[in-house]
Every structure is written in structure tokens, then in C-alpha cells.
Amino acid sequence: MEELKSFIRHVQDFPKKGIGFKDITTLLKEEPQFCRVIDLICEHFNNKKIDSVLGIEARGFIFAGAVAYKLKKGMIPVRKPGKLPAETIKEEYMLEYGTDAVEMHLDAVKSGSKVLIVDDLLATGGTVKATCNLIEKAGGIVQGIAFLIELDFLKGRDKLKDYDIFTLLHFESE
């Protein structure tokens, strides 16, 4: 994993001063590393029954599309409010200041359906927890959550105690 980690670029002061941003584009653009990430996620969940792979806008779509293809499953997009055209369900979550929300089509998850969430990065966990709530509201089951990166120091995992989480790259500090 240390080799994969070396492909993540650290960008200081993005999106604002004091924040150290983990840039995944330097990993994405390298074929062996990008494909290895997808393979490792798929291998980890290989023994679990999965009906659909869910991706969270926008970077999550890159990984969820590839994992869905590799596992031969359908792909479900969760998006920012107002982007999905048909009937949606919505879930709000807290930000440092104010709230944000994610939406999913009401018909995206069948009752009893087993869903694997794939996202690029676990930070404070608000978006992912809201996504778990959406799946469960629709009657689905969160079968697992895969992240390329986890920022351990933000303790997002604490919000996701009920779930099987698989993270490839851990960062213990900024």
C-alpha cells in the first residue's frame, strides 16, 4: 500500500488556507495503480453478496463505475440536490457551518437489495452516513463501504460503526 500511497499528491492550502488536500488525480492517471485500486476493492468484497454498486458525486463515480463493471453489477449514482431528474429521496447532513444534502432516485434501490458504496475519500463521514441513510430509507442493505483514502484524524469511521468499511490508504495526520 505504501507504493500506492506515493501516487497521492499532497496539495497544501486547497480548497482553502490550512487544508492539506489529497489529490487522487496523480494516481488515477497511472494505469497499473488505478486498476490495482479497483482490483483490491473487488477482491475484498468478493465473498459478499452484492446487488449494486453505489457512487457518490463526483469523484466517487470514477471508482464506482469501474467497480460495478468489474463485479458485473448495476451502478447507482447519489448526487447533489437538484441533479437527478425523477422522483428522489433526500438526506441532509451537517457541515462545519450549515448543512448540505444528497439525493438518490426513489427507484434506485429495491427492497432487500445489497448495496456496496464506493467513494474516493472518508473525511468526517457526513456524506457517506447520509448515503447509508438513503439506502436504508429505500429498504436496501449497506453491504459494505470502500474508500481509496481515509483521513484517520477526522474520525469519520465513528459515524459508520454499523458498517463493514474497507480502506486502502490511511493517513494518520495532515
Added chain:
Amino acid sequence: MEELKSFIRHVQDFPKKGIGFKDITTLLKEEPQFCRVIDLICEHFNNKKIDSVLGIEARGFIFAGAVAYKLKKGMIPVRKPGKLPAETIKEEYMLEYGTDAVEMHLDAVKSGSKVLIVDDLLATGGTVKATCNLIEKAGGIVQGIAFLIELDFLKGRDKLKDYDIFTLLHFESE
């Protein structure tokens, strides 16, 4: 292709009154159809040398991620302004009223690199043409462009005459 087409949901008056929206989520969530789309795109470009697969935010990421994985290539994201953390190049394009822009990391495309663009939908072609310009500014070659859907009546293809375009599903009218 008519079978694949039947999985696209028509949503009237989205995002605004008078617009007929092509909803791809009803295709994405069905495994055989989603995977077939990826396979057909990859088969079409199988005989062309491709170095990287480029996806345009946000829905384009779903397809570009899966195509990159299947072709065993790296993946390059093109994003809305302000989303990419390192040094970018930017290209503006005209909207009905005003302009919009797309950005790409300066180090995303190497000189002489052959890039396949994958996107969900060709409408007026502004975003895709701007993306072609970005690739060429960086010294790359647009080796092909793949779309799931083309809205023929919007004539986006007229802006892309220099390129090898492959579309799976054509809609001749709203």
C-alpha cells in the same frame, strides 16, 4: 441498440419547462445493460492505440472510470472550474446565455499522448469541444470520443468534425 435505448427514461420538463431530459440512471442500475455499454465502447476503440481515458464531470466519470479499467489505461478527470487542486489549464465555451468553462490538470496529458474521451451525452457539444481543446493545448491527441447518447437534433457533431466519434444511442428528436 433499440433494446439498450428502452432503458433510457424520458423525463419531461427537466431541468426546466420544455426540456425533455434523457435519464441514464435507469440503464446504469441494470447490470447487463451498463456492462454492455462499456463493452461496446471498448470494442469500438480496440484497434486504436489509446494511452488514457478522459471523463468529463460528473456523469462522464462513471463511464470513463469503467472504460479505463476495462482497457487497462489511466483515467483523466476534466472538471468544473475550481475543483482540481494543482496547476490547471482552462477552456471556456458558450452557453445559450453566457459562458461556462472546464479545467484539466496541466500534468494530466503528456505531449503526444493519445486520449479517448468518454461522456454520457452529446448535446450541443460545447463541453466536449472545450475538452478537445484542453487535450490539444497540453500537446495530446484526441484519439476518439465515445458517447452513450447523442441528441442528433442539437447538431453537436458539427463542432467535432475533426474527430472519430462513436455514439451508441441516437435520438433524432425530443
